[in-house]
Amino acid sequence: MRAAYRAHARATALSALAYRASFLLSLGGVAFQLVALLAVWRVLLGGGSGGPIGGFDWPHMRSYLLVAFASGALVGTFVDFRMSHRIRSGLVALDLVKPVDYQRARLWETIGGVWIEVAVIAVVVAVSVAFSGPPDLPAGPELALFVSSMVLLVPLKFIMVYLSTLACFWTENFVGVMWARQAITGLLSGALVPLAYFPGWLATAAQWSPFAGLTSTPALIFVGHASGRHALLLVAAQLGWLLLLWFGARALFGRALRQLTVHGG
Incomplete structure (x- = not known):
């Protein structure tokens, strides 16, 4: 059974490598956002010469934006487009007769593209470090929590994409659904603006929402x-x-199947 899920990965x-131009362009958009945000925040924070704003000085903001770039680049492959196409075309019926769990199979498809995304992230971060110097790493326990949080980010982001695609x-x-999801997650996750700059009640609500993760x-x-x-x-x-x-997605999938209608032979 595990071999079947590894085959999905x-x-x-292979799909990402076959369509590498589209894959790299999608990641290039996230990299361009990183460059733009670095330029904006460097001006706002005085490039290290000004005082902190909202608890962030320039070195902290640069590190924050590098992590935001990494989190934005992860789980950015075409799983949602492939899944949506198969649902709308009725090809999902073929997926349902396979001897694998539908939700877990989609997760493994997502995991299959993560290693390529990690490689691209490493290149972009290496270029940033070469030009601006290395960021300060957290202490031992916090570093372990950071790594744990980044690992949890992959299935958490997948399940949000999966839920919206249903x-x-x-x-x-x-x-339209994808654009709405990207707008909401981009704002409430703190990817565009740290949650510390939100009004107090909204910052608290967003910090303990699933988007903050x-x-x-x-x-x-x-x-x-x-x-x-x-x-x-937080972790x-x-x-x-x-x-x-x-588990909420599993319940929703059961209801979604009642809407499935496949025409043709």
């Missing part, structure tokens, strides 16, 4: 704005949301 990796069982247009949680731990018990609670919330959404 290999298929995604909307194709009810709607014919996936692009996509950027804010690992980034805050990395720059030292969350440490000790606070960092542990625990990340894990809790992952479990809740994972």
